Amino acid sequence: MLIIVTTAFVFIALMSQGSNIGDGFFDSLFTVISIGTSTGYTTTDYMLWPVVTHILLFLLMIVGACAGSTSGGLKLMRVKLALKVAWREIGRIAQPKRIFRIRMNNEVVENDRLGLITGMLFVWTGVFALSCILLAITMPNSDFESIVAVVASALGNTGPALGDYGPSNTWASMGTPSLLITTVLMWFGRLELMTALLLLHPRTWKREEREAPDRASVKLIKELFEKMEDNNLDKQK
Numbered sequence: 001m002l003i004i005v006t007t008a009f010v011f012i013a014l015m016s017q018g019s020n021i022g023d024g025f026f027d028s029l030f031t032v033i034s035i036g037t038s039t040g041y042t043t044t045d046y047m048l049w050p051v052v053t054h055i056l057l058f059l060l061m062i063v064g065a066c067a068g069s070t071s072g073g074l075k076l077m078r079v080k081l082a083l084k085v086a087w088r089e090i091g092r093i094a095q096p097k098r099i100f101r102i103r104m105n106n107e108v109v110e111n112d113r114l115g116l117i118t119g120m121l122f123v124w125t126g127v128f129a130l131s132c133i134l135l136a137i138t139m140p141n142s143d144f145e146s147i148v149a150v151v152a153s154a155l156g157n158t159g160p161a162l163g164d165y166g167p168s169n170t171w172a173s174m175g176t177p178s179l180l181i182t183t184v185l186m187w188f189g190r191l192e193l194m195t196a197l198l199l200l201h202p203r204t205w206k207r208e209e210r211e212a213p214d215r216a217s218v219k220l221i222k223e224l225f226e227k228m229e230d231n232n233l234d235k236q237k
Contacts, residue, residue, distance in 0.1 A: 002060075006036070014049060036063070038073060040158060061073065062156060073157075074121070081109060127155070128155065
């Protein structure tokens with residue numbers, strides 16, 4: 001539905017610009033699918049399209065495709081559940097005593113999973129904002145549209161962006177600091193943001209040291225039980 005609705009809006013925008021019906025339909029369909037699934041192919045310079053199409057493509061870079069796919073972006077499932085959480089909180093204000101259950105595919109989604117999704121969206125927003133600031137520092141000659149689109153494209157593993165780094169341009173003009181930042185962002189987007197941050201978290205590496213004494217104590221208890229069993233066998237003999 002997202003692909004169909006977005007394609008329809010882009011197609012209408014192209015028709016209002018005076019594009020050919022056939023070319024407008026296929027260009028809009030191909031571009032929407034390519035950007036939405038982070039495939040990265042382009043057949044036309046969509047920077048020449050109306051501004052509303054740039055906003056729609058920018059949102060597709062952020063959302064991505066379905067969960068479980070190899071596409072980039074936040075994934076539709078997370079965005080849908082986040083919207084349901086927001087709608088539930090609004091409903092609680094209107095009806096405080098009512099019990100609201102969030103369902104996905106006719107199954108109730110537990111609060112711990114909802115908390116994980118909400119936390120990921122919050123972390124994604126923080127990383128997005130911080131990355132935009134860093135790129136603005138390392139790319140002082142770029143405009144707002146280019147910086148924001150590059151960050152969204154990198155985190156979503158989309159490929160082409162908007163502004164100065166649209167489909168007809170490459171990222172080769174970026175300096176080394178900017179390329180390093182976008183490389184890290186692409187790595188975050190490819191591995192899933194929470195997974196990458198968990199790998200970099202200090203407690204992930206300290207956990208093994210904490211578990212080592214526990215394993216040693218378990219080993220000692222097993223040895224004691226084995227000795228007790230051997231002693232019992234000796235007494236029986």
